[in-house]
Amino acid sequence: MTIWCPDLDHKTGPKYLLIAEAIGQSIADGSLKERDRLPVQRDLAYRLGLSLNTVSRAYAEAIKRGFLHGEVGRGTYVRGAGPMPLRDAPSGMVRPTSGPIDFTLNLPAPGEGAAELAATLADLQGSDKLAAHLDYQTDGGAPRHAEAAAAWLRPLGLDAHADEVILANGAQHGLLVSLLAMARPGDVLLTEAMTYAPIKALARHLDLKLMPVAMDDGGLSPAALDDACRNSAAKVLYCMPTLHTPTAITMTEVRRREIAAVAKRHDLLIIEDDVFGFLPPERPRPLACHAPEQTVFLTSVSKCLAPGLRVGFLHAPDRLRRALHAAVNLSCWMPPSLMAEIASTWIMDGTAQRLNQFQRSEARARQQLARRILSGHDVRADPHGLHLWLVLPKHWWADAFRAAAERQGVKVLTGETFVITQADAPNAVRICLSHEPVRDRVIQGLEIIAGLLDETGHPGDLVV
Structure with missing residues (x-):
């Protein structure tokens, strides 16, 4: 094993990138040669006074850049001559760069998720946390996952606390869970006139009757919603106030207050789908802020981090949380523990x-x-x-x-x-x-x- 330790003094920038760049420079100047084995990550972390996670991310970044390759059970080595890895999709997501x-x-666009994932998994492998994810979890998942979820929701405008958050297998599962908890077969489900396409299949399987509500240039019409509530026995509204799909409309704060007022007047429950809410740097407060006792706020990390990271978050009032927990247990028994750990780690460490x-x-x-x-x-x-x-x-x-x-x-x-x-x-x-x-x-x-x-x-x- 090579005794290699980069000098990071007087250098600025993320430490993991500095280490990856130092590996490339050492290969270029010959101080690291083909097939040289790099130091064990824990040893290098100790020498540099850094966390294991930082060094793991650095090695993952160097692998992504083609400087190194890892061999299971043997360590990390300087890559030999030959074709460099394909980097059209920097995150490692397998999306075609030819064809239709x-x-x-x-x-979401491919980013740096693969390197981050490799580093996080390496960090988990070197900790005592990994074994815990092979067992059943407590009702609602690990407390630290709910705490991370609440921390993720607060910048979106919610005063969220861990005991108010329920984890799901992504936003679509969260929508299924919400409908199982909030509606019964034969109920009328209100939606915007144009809506998330899978809601039609969900309604069919749950025997719910869909009723579209008119929209205008500002999104869902409060007057049309009021009429729909008066002329039906609807108990639940599903809507997407922020970056609505397909129209890209974001409701104003005033419009949200108007929708919330209608919901309160008719005791209408709301499923607020906020999967795109992370995108605008500034945005109106969620409907859930204006009608907190009526609204289940639903989002996930799939649209902002990686679609394969199936972790969804539901923020719900007390009167609905027991039913939502029961629906999670019914549909999947428990949230995906390992994915929730990855998402929680990324939220809490800034990734x-x-x-x-x-x-x-x-x-x-x-x-x-x-x-x-x-x-x-x-x-x-x-x-x-x-x-x-x-x-x-x-x-x-x-x-x-x-x-x-x-x-x-x-x-x-x-x-x-x-x-x-x-x-x-x-x-x-x-x-x-x-x-x-x-x-x-x-x-x-x-x-x-x-x-x-x-x-x-x-x-x-x-x-x-």
Whole structure:
């Protein structure tokens, strides 16, 4: 094993990056040679006076950059000559960089999640925590996971405490849990006129009757919601006040107060889906702040950290928490302990905030590309969102536009995907900007979309 210890004195920046850069420099100047074994992480951490987690992250970063490779049970070695690892998708997410350009999936952009995950798992391996995640957890999961969840929710505007938070297997599972706890077969479930597409399948399986409520340019209409409550026996509303999908509308503070007032007047329960709430640097307070006894606030880390990290958070009033815990137990017995540990570690050590900031920056950059390329067309978007809503010109029918785009190698979703009844489908498509791993493919896809919008002579595709 090589006795190697970098000199980090008088250098500024994140320590794990400084170590990774020092490894690269040592390889370049010959002080580290091919097949040299690096120091054990614990030893190097001790010599540098750093945490094991920092050194683990540094080694993971060096592996990602192609400087090192690890061998199970043997250690970490300087990489030999040969092809460097593919880095089109820096997080290691397996997303194709060839073939059709996919604007249908509302996922976060690939970032540095893989390196962070490798470091966190290495840290767990060297601690006494790992074995605990192989056993059943207490009702609601480990207390430290709930404490981390509450800490994650507070910057969104909630005065959250650990005993008010319930963990789930992602936001979609959280939605299922909420419906199991708050509605009964045959109940009416109110939704926005355009809504999260899987709610239709969930309602069908739970035997709930969906009733769409009209929207305007500010989002869900308070007057229409009041009418729906008066004219039905609805007990629950599902809505997305922040960066609504597919329209990208964010309700104002005033609109949220109005919606909350209607809910209080009719004793209407609310499921507030806030999965995109991490994106805007400034945002109105959640509906849950205006109607705390009515509202289950639902979010997850999947849209801001990594979609494979299936951890969701529900913040709920006391009168609903027992039923929500029971629904979690019924549907999956317990939250995913190892994933919750990873998410909690990232929240408490600042990793989640760094990854979150990357998503904000990348979302802004991609929205700027879309605004430039689609200039002159009817685009509804938020500069901080992952998607945009493109209202089509009169000479295009949405399904024909979708088919034409697909023939040119670009996939989009039409408005029909997001409505309760097909007759209400708007002539528009949703374009998700962050799924593609590299911006060049985003640009290519948007330019194809722009070209189609400018065409006026598609026999068989035009509305007549």
